[in-house]
Amino acid sequence: DTAVSQTPKYLVTQMGNDKSIKCEQNLGHDTMYWYKQDSKKFLKIMFSYNNKELIINETVPNRFSPKSPDKAHLNLHINSLELGDSAVYFCASSHGLAGVADTQYFGPGTRLTVL
Amino acid sequence: DQQVKQNSPSLSVQEGRISILNCDYTNSMFDYFLWYKKYPAEGPTFLISISSIKDKNEDGRFTVFLNKSAKHLSLHIVPSQPGDSAVYFCAASSTDTGNQFYFGTGTSLTVIP
Structure with a gap:
């Protein structure tokens, strides 16, 4: 069970379109994340949500908007897609205890290609 | 600014030998470190971790060493197996930032049968 x-x-789309990527975790974790892995293989955090509240928001264009309907889901909506948005996007989750760094569990990734 | 660096993009090792993957970091506040393993078309999976109160943590064939003064950690795999061929990422975090991890760019390990 995933x-x-x-x-x-996989998601292939044209520049200027709006798209969403969905993420779900069944681990009972309180914290979820979105990471972007660019062409240089650099895995960089974009957002982190704890119990549906935003706790990390790195320097990301405001065309990217995360939405957490409940603590098991964290979706990523991207408006007006640009060529530079092409990357692999990973969702992750962790227990999320305050002040504790703990193991993050990753999804399989979504490869976004903007044409 | 990349706070975690893996300067070797690739490494090839014969089956049965030791694989040593290296990672350097710049932030002296980092106190928790992890190694992840990633196969193609899959997400990273947790391999082993170490906190800054230790200098070594061992789990089966995998051992992580931490040298705080040098801001360096390494992952040793002994003996290496073909199934270990994957990309290995190190990641670091500090207690005051909780769950914000900084990742290196990965080292692609190939274990030759």
């Missing part, structure tokens, strides 16, 4: 799942696995 712990952290993402849909879709």
Whole structure:
């Protein structure tokens, strides 16, 4: 049974479109994350939510908007897609205890290609 | 500014030998470190961790060493197996930032049968 799942696995779209990537975890974790892995393989955090509240928001264009309907889901909506948004996006989750760094469990990734 | 660096993008090792993957960091506040393993088309999976109160943590064939003065950690895999061929990421965090991890760019390990 998949712990952290993402849909879709692949997403090919035109510049200027709006798209969403969905993430769900069944681990009972309180914290979820979105990471972007660019062409240089650099895995960088974008957002972190704890119990549906935003706790980390790195320097990310405001075209990216995370939405957490409940603590098991964290979706990523991207408006006006640009070529530079092409990357692999990973969702992750962790127990999220305050002040404690703990293991993060990753989804399989969504490869976004903007044409 | 990349706070965690893996300067070797790739490494090839014969089956049965030791694989040593290296990671350097710049932030002296980091106190928790993890190694992740990633196969193609899959997400990273947790391998082993170490906190700054230790200098070594061992789990089966995998051992992580931490040298705080040098801001350096390494992952040793002994003996290496073909199934270990994957990309290995190190990640670091500090207690005051809780769950914000900084990742290196990964080292692609190939274990040759």
